[in-house]
Amino acid sequence: MKNSKKVVVFDTTLRDGEQTPSISITPSNKLEIAMELDKLGVNIIEAGSPITSKGEREAIKQIVNQNLNAEICSFVRSLPLDIDKALECNVDSVHIVIPTSEIHMKYKLKKSKEEIVESALKSIEYAKEHGLIVELSAEDATRSDPEFLIKLFKTAEEYHIDRACICDTVGILTPDKSSLLVKKIVENIKTPLSIHCHDDFGMATANTVAGINAGAKECHVTVNGLGERAGNAPIDEVVMTLDKLYNIKSDIVHSQLSKTSRLISKLVKVPIPANKSIVGENAFSHEAGIHVDGLIKNTSTYEPILPEEVGNNRKIILGKHSGKSALKYKLSLMNIGLNNKEFNQVYDKVKAYGDLGKYISDIDLKTIISEIKGVNIAKKVYLDELTVISGNKVTPLASINLKFAEDYNPGGVDSFELSDLSNSFDLEDSTNIRKRGDDRKISKDLKLDNIREAAYGVGPVDAAINAVRKALTGVADIELEGYTVKAVSSGTDALIEVIVNLRRGNEVVEVKKAHSDIIEASVEALMDGINLLL
Numbered sequence: 328m329k330n331s332k333k334v335v336v337f338d339t340t341l342r343d344g345e346q347t348p349s350i351s352i353t354p355s356n357k358l359e360i361a362m363e364l365d366k367l368g369v370n371i372i373e374a375g376s377p378i379t380s381k382g383e384r385e386a387i388k389q390i391v392n393q394n395l396n397a398e399i400c401s402f403v404r405s406l407p408l409d410i411d412k413a414l415e416c417n418v419d420s421v422h423i424v425i426p427t428s429e430i431h432m433k434y435k436l437k438k439s440k441e442e443i444v445e446s447a448l449k450s451i452e453y454a455k456e457h458g459l460i461v462e463l464s465a466e467d468a469t470r471s472d473p474e475f476l477i478k479l480f481k482t483a484e485e486y487h488i489d490r491a492c493i494c495d496t497v498g499i500l501t502p503d504k505s506s507l508l509v510k511k512i513v514e515n516i517k518t519p520l521s522i523h524c525h526d527d528f529g530m531a532t533a534n535t536v537a538g539i540n541a542g543a544k545e546c547h548v549t550v551n552g553l554g555e556r557a558g559n560a561p562i563d564e565v566v567m568t569l570d571k572l573y574n575i576k577s578d579i580v581h582s583q584l585s586k587t588s589r590l591i592s593k594l595v596k597v598p599i600p601a602n603k604s605i606v607g608e609n610a611f612s613h614e615a616g617i618h619v620d621g622l623i624k625n626t627s628t629y630e631p632i633l634p635e636e637v638g639n640n641r642k643i644i645l646g647k648h649s650g651k652s653a654l655k656y657k658l659s660l661m662n663i664g665l666n667n668k669e670f671n672q673v674y675d676k677v678k679a680y681g682d683l684g685k686y687i688s689d690i691d692l693k694t695i696i697s698e699i700k701g702v703n704i705a706k707k708v709y710l711d712e713l714t715v716i717s718g719n720k721v722t723p724l725a726s727i728n729l730k731f732a733e734d735y736n737p738g739g740v741d742s743f744e745l746s747d748l749s750n751s752f753d754l755e756d757s758t759n760i761r762k763r764g765d766d767r768k769i770s771k772d773l774k775l776d777n778i779r780e781a782a783y784g785v786g787p788v789d790a791a792i793n794a795v796r797k798a799l800t801g802v803a804d805i806e807l808e809g810y811t812v813k814a815v816s817s818g819t820d821a822l823i824e825v826i827v828n829l830r831r832g833n834e835v836v837e838v839k840k841a842h843s844d845i846i847e848a849s850v851e852a853l854m855d856g857i858n859l860l861l
């Protein structure tokens with residue numbers, strides 16, 4: 328092995344990540360994130376900045392109490408008051424930050440270089456006296472005099488700092504400058520060096536990787552690149568680039584990366600861009616015919632790594648750029664057989680739809696096939712009625728009436744329960760409503776015509792989806808694997824696009840539906856998907 332270095336991963340999602348404008352993570356969510364980061368294999372978790380607020384200190388204390396494997400660190404300014412707040416939280420380490428650039432020293436702290444060094448040494452001494460591990464960061468290091476940085480770190484070494492860090496606070500490094508600066512510092516100090524990069528010019532990952540390759544031992548990263556302004560270096564990109572392109576390993580469990588990314592995106596309510604590398608929805612999605620053909624023959628033709636390595640999924644999308652291999656692959660996934668003539672007709676239609684700027688979802692493909700085969704794909708189950716009640720004083724509630732096509736028989740299901748909603752309701756739990764009176768057992772010989780159901784949800788969409796799912800329990804073993812919603816235009820009357828992913832056994836379908844009413848878009852997408860799978 329040419330290079331088998333190992334990098335220490337310092338995750339600052341809970342500190343710099345939370346500094347993303349307009350984000351505030353509740354203590355319980357902070358705890359959940361810290362536990363997830365620990366499972367991911369992060370070595371050091373910067374849990375927050377305890378001087379910030381009482382809630383922040385509560386969150387840090389709760390994280391410390393979990394006795395996680397990771398070292399729990401706290402951001403502090405070079406002030407005894409901040410260190411006292413960190414001590415109150417019982418953290419393992421402090422990340423003492425002190426500005427070192429002329430701009431920051433002169434205008435922000437109004438201190439000379441000598442006063443800055445003196446302040447840092449006092450803070451280090453105080454933290455060390457209290458048994459804390461100390462990482463000393465030079466803020467705005469990349470706009471600072473490198474000789475001054477070396478002087479600061481060398482003096483701090485005499486006070487037994489454990490780690491030194493250079494911060495590219497305003498993201499102005501380039502990979503070559505990062506490499507030169509790191510080399511210069513590591514040649515002159517004994518303490519392990521860390522690098523903390525921001526993404527103002529889109530180079531946080533490249534600069535971090537260059538710094539580590541040049542001799543820095545620890546990378547500061549955040550999940551999904553959250554952080555001040557344009558954010559920090561994303562953990563998935565840094566770790567995977569170091570591993571795959573430089574053979575520099577870490578303790579991160581790669582297969583956990585996508586799950587962690589999605590969890591944090593959900594908790595902080597910041598979507599992951601579709602084209603985000605490694606963990607984005609499109610990172611392993613392919614449409615171009617030449618690519619799909621290559622992939623089918625050997626996935627390494629168009630994928631640098633396997634999606635499952637990072638816990639992501641491969642998707643083959645049909646559209647304008649599809650070739651015949653892609654269509655064949657899709658048909659095999661959907662278990663559909665066509666003769667040559669039909670296949671060519673379907674292919675021509677896919678191209679024609681593609682030229683109209685359309686994405687061909689599974690339901691579109693099934694419709695095309697039915698048209699060509701001259702088969703009427705009458706729906707098996709319809710949404711007859713949907714009523715949703717929502718407001719500030721009611722738990723969102725939805726009732727639905729689904730009608731079945733005359734010739735539909737649930738086949739394969741021995742019996743199922745059909746609620747008779749002519750009776751009144753009893754509240755059972757937050758999502759379930761049961762009628763008063765007996766449920767009827769319906770045998771598979773009995774003809775189905777309609778099912779009425781009702782359910783609560785955390786919001787009106789959730790209630791409506793719960794009602795449909797509940798209605799179909801026992802009729803069809805369909806699982807809702809994914810639900811994504813986005814506004815495709817702006818304004819209160821914006822067009823909403825809903826994407827649902829459904830599974831029945833090995834068969835999976837994805838349906839997109841656009842509507843200005845989010846509830847209708849959601850239920851229609853769900854019903855279309857169910858019809859495809861029934």
Ligand SMILES: CC(=O)SCCNC(=O)CCNC(=O)[C@H](O)C(C)(C)COP(=O)(O)OP(=O)(O)OC[C@H]1O[C@@H](n2cnc3c(N)ncnc32)[C@H](O)[C@@H]1OP(=O)(O)O
Pocket residue numbers: 343346376378379380403404405406424425426435436466496555
């Ligand atoms: C690059 C980074 O990411 S730095 C981290 C940024 N994180 C935060 O700001 C955390 C959240 N911040 C807060 O809650 C508040 O700003 C607090 C509680 C820290 C301070 O609040 P206030 O006391 O009202 O101060 P305010 O925010 O107005 O100004 C910051 C003060 O910290 C001082 N300061 C800034 N950095 C440092 C430092 N590294 N070491 C010592 N003092 C510092 C500033 O000089 C200023 O003090 P001054 O008013 O005496 O000049």
Ligand SMILES: CC(=O)C(=O)O
Pocket residue numbers: 343424464465466467494495496497523525
């Ligand atoms: C310390 C820090 O977050 C920065 O300088 O960017």
